[in-house]
Every structure is written in structure tokens, then in C-alpha cells.
Amino acid sequence: MSNIAALFRVPKLSYRVWKVWMRNKDVFMKTYKTNFLPSLLEPVLYLLALGLGLGGFVQAINGQPYINFIAPALVAVSMMFSAFYECTFASFVRMYYQKTFGAIIATPVSIEEVITGEILWGATKSLINSSIVLAVIVAFGLVPSPLFLLVPPLSFLVGLLFSAIAMCFTAIVPNIDAFNYPNFLFITPMFLLSGTFFPLTSMPEFLQVAAQIFLPLANAVEVTRSLVLGNIQLSILLNLAWMLIVTPVFFILAINLMKKRLIK
Amino acid sequence: MALEILVEAENLTKKFGDLVAVDDVNFEIFKGESFGFLGPNGAGKTTTMRMIQSVSPLTEGKLTLAGMDVTEHGREIKSIVGVAPQEDNLDPDFTVFQNLIVYARYFDISKEKAKRKAEELLKFVQLEEKRDVIITSLSGGMRRRLILARALMNEPQILILDEPTTGLDPQARHLIWTKIRNLQKQGVTVILTSHYMDEAAQLCDRLIIMDHGKIIEKGKPAELVKKHVGEEVLEVLYSKEAMECLKQNFSDARIDVVGDKIQVFAHKPRGVLAKVLEEASFKGALIRDSNLEDVFLKLAGRGLRD
Numbered sequence: 001m002s003n004i005a006a007l008f009r010v011p012k013l014s015y016r017v018w019k020v021w022m023r024n025k026d027v028f029m030k031t032y033k034t035n036f037l038p039s040l041l042e043p044v045l046y047l048l049a050l051g052l053g054l055g056g057f058v059q060a061i062n063g064q065p066y067i068n069f070i071a072p073a074l075v076a077v078s079m080m081f082s083a084f085y086e087c088t089f090a091s092f093v094r095m096y097y098q099k100t101f102g103a104i105i106a107t108p109v110s111i112e113e114v115i116t117g118e119i120l121w122g123a124t125k126s127l128i129n130s131s132i133v134l135a136v137i138v139a140f141g142l143v144p145s146p147l148f149l150l151v152p153p154l155s156f157l158v159g160l161l162f163s164a165i166a167m168c169f170t171a172i173v174p175n176i177d178a179f180n181y182p183n184f185l186f187i188t189p190m191f192l193l194s195g196t197f198f199p200l201t202s203m204p205e206f207l208q209v210a211a212q213i214f215l216p217l218a219n220a221v222e223v224t225r226s227l228v229l230g231n232i233q234l235s236i237l238l239n240l241a242w243m244l245i246v247t248p249v250f251f252i253l254a255i256n257l258m259k260k261r262l263i264k
Numbered sequence: 265m266a267l268e269i270l271v272e273a274e275n276l277t278k279k280f281g282d283l284v285a286v287d288d289v290n291f292e293i294f295k296g297e298s299f300g301f302l303g304p305n306g307a308g309k310t311t312t313m314r315m316i317q318s319v320s321p322l323t324e325g326k327l328t329l330a331g332m333d334v335t336e337h338g339r340e341i342k343s344i345v346g347v348a349p350q351e352d353n354l355d356p357d358f359t360v361f362q363n364l365i366v367y368a369r370y371f372d373i374s375k376e377k378a379k380r381k382a383e384e385l386l387k388f389v390q391l392e393e394k395r396d397v398i399i400t401s402l403s404g405g406m407r408r409r410l411i412l413a414r415a416l417m418n419e420p421q422i423l424i425l426d427e428p429t430t431g432l433d434p435q436a437r438h439l440i441w442t443k444i445r446n447l448q449k450q451g452v453t454v455i456l457t458s459h460y461m462d463e464a465a466q467l468c469d470r471l472i473i474m475d476h477g478k479i480i481e482k483g484k485p486a487e488l489v490k491k492h493v494g495e496e497v498l499e500v501l502y503s504k505e506a507m508e509c510l511k512q513n514f515s516d517a518r519i520d521v522v523g524d525k526i527q528v529f530a531h532k533p534r535g536v537l538a539k540v541l542e543e544a545s546f547k548g549a550l551i552r553d554s555n556l557e558d559v560f561l562k563l564a565g566r567g568l569r570d
Contacts, residue, residue: 019369026366027357099353105319106347107370107418108339264280264320 007256008249011112019109020117021124023100028125039082039132043074047140050197061199064229071142072228073196075133075151076158076220082129083159084187087122087166088179094118095170101262115258119163119251126159127152137228145230154227158220161243164250165216171257194218195225212239219243268295270422270453271316275325278311278477285311287477288325298444298454300464300471302556304564308477309457310350313426316455317347329422343371346420348411350427350457354399360386360410361395364417371418378417385413389443405436412443423447425456429463441466461557475564485556492562493554494531498541501548502526513540522566529554529562 028035051067058066094100105111131152137143169182194200194217200208211218219239226236271293278286286308293299301309314320315327318338327334329341355363361382368378386392389409394402402410408428415423428444429437444467448454458464464471465485473481473488481488489495500506502524510519510528517530525548530537537551 016370022369023355023366026362030357098356099351100355102349102351103353103355103367104370106317106342106349107367108342108372109370110339 007260008252009256010252011116011255012110013113013116016109016113017116017120020104020114021120023104024118024121025124036132039078039129040136043078043133043136046074047071047137047142051140067140068142068229069199069225070197071137071140072225073194073221075130075137075155075228076194076217076224077191077196078133079126079130079155079158079220079224080162080187080190080217083122083126083162084166086125087118087163088170088182089176091118091122091167091170092173092176092179095262096176105262111259111262112255115167115255116251119160119167119254122163122166123156123159126162127155130155130159143228145228147227147230147232150227151224154220154223157243157247158216160251161216161220161247164247164254167254168250168257171254171261190215190217195221212242216243216246269293270295271299271327271329271455273312273325273327276312276315276322276327277324278308278315278320279323284477286315289474289477289479291472291479291482293453293455295453296451297469298448298456298467300468301455301457301474302459302461302464302471302560303457303474304459306476307474309474310426312474313347313424313455313457317345317424318342343418344421346415346418346423348408348415348423348425348428350430352407352411354407354410354414356398356400359396359398360391360402363399363410364414367414368417373418381417381419382413385416388416388446389413390439405432405439408432408436408440409443412440416447420452422453422455425454427457427459429458429460437463461555461560465556473560473563480563481559488559489554489556493529493558495534495554496530496532496537496551497554497558498528498530498537499548499550499552500526500528500546503547506546509544509546513544518562527558529558 047067047070051070055066055070060066061069101111101114104114134143134148134151138148166182169179173179194211194215196217200211200218203211212222219242222239223236226232269292271291273289273291276286276289277284289308289312301312303309311320315322315334316329318329318334318341322335330344332340334341355366358366364382364385365375365378368381369375373381383392386395389412391406391409391413394406399407399410412425412428415425425444429440432440441463444454444456448467454467456464456467468485470484471482471488472479481492483491498510500510502521507519507521507526510526514528514530517528520527520529528537541549541551
């Protein structure tokens, strides 16, 4: 029992978390030009292929053309992918191959602060990349509501959520290839089944409920779509509450799992 | 002048599951001295270093640095300790100079001060020309020097060097030794681990020899040599006749066979061995000063450690 309690012990943190964040920002800024290109091109490809191409054969959803339906989902998806990859593959490389975490904890920065800084950076990557996608769909004229300005702050929260989940995997995988499991069993199904490319309402009701309870992305897509389309319903408060409750749980778990892995 | 104790370990113990890596160890390190931890691989040296620098929690016992308990004052201790770890954990995403600047930031050192300090230290370790090079293109010796410079960014009171010259060529080793001696002169307390005995003899005022997590001997290098192996060693190429003859001449000496050589540790005053050599003629005979390596092999045995 005490082992389980140890996994949910609330960490002590200080302003030093930002020093870890700044380290990653400094590296990012060295190569930001090459970082921007994929985030810019990918949504354009999806909008062309699925939105315009496939969309021509798809009937309107809730009175919206198909391309308008998937556009906000692409923004939410980019939040998930950028945060998840940053705190799995990229964090694992820093931890395991570069031994960067080991170097930092020899200084007054603690392991809890290192992991928190990494998660904050993952959330920042979510903010940066999803804002690029958001700019693309604005440019395509697919954003009717000024509420879209709330999407960047939302993307930081969604980024924290996926970074924290990712960091839990990073804390337990034996090697970098093992990320294939969460990738194919968790991320890819979620990418397809979270109300991204078709509305959840076309599935049986119990699956709709299950999606909202078990799939973080389903919650992120719901809120993003409401903000972009300006179609606010009370139910998005539930989606937000879900994320606000689940994020700290995974965040604390990630830190304690990492501590268990690295402090020997 | 009374010696001030800077590091003190009482019944220090570290277990990893069933493995006892450090087993009930006691030692103290004085301010301003150079203190060595010697031992074969797996002796518990690095584990002890990691407890001293407060990154690895103790299983049992007590360990204090500058009067602060490592368990409670990790943050304060890390700010006065400089660490050059055994593994290369320089940041490959940055240049030589940026490695130092980014590292200084973790210590709350202001940007101006960090820049000044980094320039100064690059000069000290003779890496000024590599200032703006990405560190993946540095040689092994350069990387060790950069790691040393990085460990000095926070102007530490205590410098921990975990195998500072392992894998380096002789030129690079001597350069690192010169730098360490410079730091000793400036009054920095140096704690180092090594399995090079010549390195320990050169750099350490006092040292501990560890094996299987325990301290098996401690003292000043020269005194340990005198105590355990005498001043001189006689080495002779192995043959049955030579062995018989040596056994007769040195009935109370320790005689080892190492490869194709016989080593005689006679504990005799200087000159006695030479006299014996004059009388009997041995193949490949040689008298040399005994050294710390002889002590180490005597105490830790010749069995391989993996």
C-alpha cells in the first residue's frame, strides 16, 4: 500500500522548473525553422486530401461541410501528437542516451523539477504546433468564431495532459522501441476514434460515453470544435473538468514513476 | 592549525536490493586535502560519490558535508559541490561554451557572471579554440577537460572527480593532473576515485582502498607502500631454479608469481636486494621501487572483477 501512496506523493517544486524548460527552449530555437515546416505542411495535406477530396463524397455533418468538421479536430490532434512525442521519444533520448537529466540533478535542480520542466515544455510544444495548425485553418477560412482565440490556452492544458501521460510511459519503458506499444494501442486508435473524422454520435451510446471517459483526445476535440465553430454547449464544461482532474493525477504519477526509475 | 572536517561518514551503507554496494563505511575528509577512493570495479566507489553529492539516498548511516546532512540539505550541498562524473553527460545539443552557460543557469548564476566564468575556465582547461564547436566533435580528452570546467562553474568548495582520466592518452592525463594540482593549490577540497594507482599516488594526500563495499585500508600513499610492500621489489624471470634460490635467500618474504615473473617483496632496507643479485645470477632480474599498485594487488588480490 505504501508503494502506491508513494506513487501519488505530491512533489515539492520551485521556480527551477523553468530552467529545465529554458534548456529545451534554447535547443528548439536553434532549429526552429526546420521545426515549423512539418507542422505547417501536415494540416494543409489533411485539409486537401480529407477535407476537399474525401469531403466531396461526405454529406454535411450538423449542417457543416466535412472540411469544417475536421478542421478543429486537426488542431486538437496536433496538441496530442506534439506533446506526446516530446515527452516520449524526445524526453527518452535526453534521459537515456544524452544523460541530460543525470547532469542536471547534480546541480540544485531536483529530479521532480526536471520532470516538471519537461512536461511544461511538452505543453509548450503543443501550444506552438497547434497554433500553427490553427493559423492554417484560419487561412483556409474555416474558423467562423472569434472564440478560437481561446484555443491556444486550451492547447497548453491539453498539452500538459498528454505530456504527463507520455512521461508515465517514458518512466516505465525498457527501451525506446517499446514506445510502439502506447503508440499503436493508445495514440493511433484515439486519433481515429475521438470524434475526429466522424461524429461520435454515429456510434452506439455506450461507446460515446466510453470515448468521453477513456479517451483524452475525445475531450480535447469536443472543446476545440466548440470554440472554433462558436457552438458552445454546457457539456464542454464536463470535458474541461475531466481534463482538469485527470491532468494533475498523471502529472504527479509521472514525477513519482520517474523518481523511482532514476533515483537509485 | 587544526584540521577542519568537511565530509564525514558514519556507518554509511547502501543496498540495491540484496546487493550491499557500500557496507558500513566510516571516513572523514578534511578541508583542503585531496582524498582518494581506490578499488576495483564494483568496489562501491561511484556509489559512495553519488551519496556524497546527494543524488543517491543512503540506506543506513549518516553522511554530512560542511556540517549539513545529505538527506536533508541536498539543494545546499549541490550548490557547493562540483561534480565531474565518470560517464560523459555533456549536453550534445549545445556548443562547448553553451554547455557551460546552460549549466551555470541551474545554479542561479547570473548570465554576465556565467559568461565571464566560462571564458576563464575554457582558458584554464585549454579549450578556448573550441569555444563554439558542437561537443560531439571533441576528442575524449577535450570532453574530460570540458567536464572538469563545467564542474568548476559554481566555484565549488568540494570537487568530486569520478575516474577523471579513464580512457585518456598520457598527454591528456598529465594535462588533467596539472589542472587538478592547480586547484589543490587554490585550496579546493578534491575527492577522486580511480583505479589507476599512479594517479592516486600523484594526486592524493590520503586515500581509502575499497573492495566489495568495505574499506580494506586507509592512509597516506607513501606510508601504505612502506607498510605493505616495503621500499623495493625484486623481479626475476620465472624458472624453477630461480624460485628455489629466492625462497632460500628470502625465507620470510612474500614471493608472488605473476605471469612469467617472480616478484619478491622482502621488506629489506635499500641495497640488500642488490647484494643478493650480485651473488646469484638470475635471468631478467630487476630491482624497482615498490608502488601503490603492488599494495593494491596485495590487498585486493589478482582475481578479475567484472
